[in-house]
Amino acid sequence: MSKDIEYFQHTLNEPVTCFGRGLHTGLSVVMRILPAAPNTGWTFIRRDLPQGENEIRAIWFNVRDTQLSTTLGNRFGATVSTVEHILSALKAHGIDxxxxxxxxxxxxxxxxxxxxxxxxxxxxxxxxxxxxxRVIVVRKTIEVVEGDKFVRLTPAPEATADVEIDFPSVAIGRQKLTGIKLDEKTFVTRIRDARTFTMKSEVDKIMAEGLAQGASLANAILVDDEKVINPEGLHYPDEFVRHKVLDLYGDLALAGAHIIGHFSGRKIGHTLNARLVAKLVSNTNNFTFTDREYAETYWTTINYRDSA
Ligand SMILES: [Zn+2]
Known part of the structure; x- marks a missing residue:
């Protein structure tokens, strides 16, 4: 594909459909992903709610909850949960x-x-x-720190990431991916198959609260301190940190446009990622919103040391 095609927005060629269960509600879901008009971004439409109140745009200011998964909501109170993996795939494949x-x-x-x-x-x-x-070019280093966790964006000519996780569980431990390019090729070859994971003790607790009704060994890695309970084991030895990168594609995309900059983070999760995106875009001194084609020359002509 010639590069100048990348300077234009894209949508799907044709609608696609999938069926499955919701992780938390356990409900059966039919979901269709359809082409959409330019400059409309990603919109969830709840067919089970009244028209006119059932559209929820996937954008940072619509984030309502990030505790167990990312929930988006609109001004009428309609919500949609566990949006992170579909958004990650749309972002990675360049579906604007x-x-x-x-x-x-x-x-x-x-x-x-x-x-x-x-x-x-x-x-x-x-x-x-x-x-x-259009793209968001990071102009200043911004970060969110919470105890021994942090997330940070720094000016850089491409979307790249360093991610580290550190879990007390022996089966996960400390895992790190550095210099990852957040592009389609990386996603397809290294990231997209990495599954979400959870601790057995956590699952017992949230199931007691009536959540994770759809959870099973078919849709998550279950960890019991030293061991992975799933009989098939792991897809990769570092599947846990790869899944964190998978989530990152979607979480950063909630900015509303592709972010050009370097992400680094330790013990990252949806909550910190969402706070970082909100911090980035809520102050216009932090970034420049520009045409993607122009952003490439822009990077080489601006001295970022002055603004960092
Ligand atoms: Zn995830």
């Missing part, structure tokens, strides 16, 4: 505009990774649209 229609309050968890979403998007293919892509 899509309508995501579902009949439940939660996106199906499927196999707990982004594999099915990625396959569906690839099977549809994408088509170029008339509107140009």
């Amino acid at each position: 505009n899509a309508r995501i229609v579902l009949n439940a309050p939660e996106v199906p968890i499927l196999e707990g990774s982004a594999r099915t979403f990625s396959d569906l998007i690839l099977s549809s293919g994408r088509r170029v649209q008339s509107a140009r892509r």
Whole structure:
């Protein structure tokens, strides 16, 4: 694909459909992903709610909860949960505009990774649209620190990341990925199959609260301190940190446009990522919103040391 096509927005070629259960509600969900008009971004549409109040845009100011998964909501109180893996796949495959229609309050968890979403998007293919892509160029280092956890964005010519996790559980421990390019190739070859994970003790607790009703060994890695309970084991020895990178694609995309900058983080999660995105875009001194094509020359002509 010629590079100048990358300067324009894209949508799906044709609608795709998937079926599955919601991780937390356990409800059966039918979800269709449809092409959408330029400059509309990603919109969830709850078919089970009244028209006019049932559209929820995937954008940072609509984030309502990030505790167990990312929940988005609109001003009418309509919400949609567990949006992170479909958003990650849309972002990674360069789908700027899509309508995501579902009949439940939660996106199906499927196999707990982004594999099915990625396959569906690839099977549809994408088509170029008339509107140009806009990007967010990070101009200042911004960070959110909480105890021994942090997330940070620094000016850099490309979207790259260093991610470290450190769990007391022996089966996970400390894992690190550095110099990851947050692009489609990395996603397909290293990231999209990494599953979400949870501690057995946590699952017991949240199930007692009536959540994780759809959880099973088919849609998450279950860890009991020293061992992985799933009989098939892991897809990769460092599947846990890879899944954190998978989540990162979607979490950063909630800024509303592709972020050009370097992300680094330790013990990251949806909550800190969402706070970082909100901090970035709520002060116009932190970034420049510009045309994607222009952003490349922009980077080479600006002396970032002055603004850092
Ligand atoms: Zn996840």
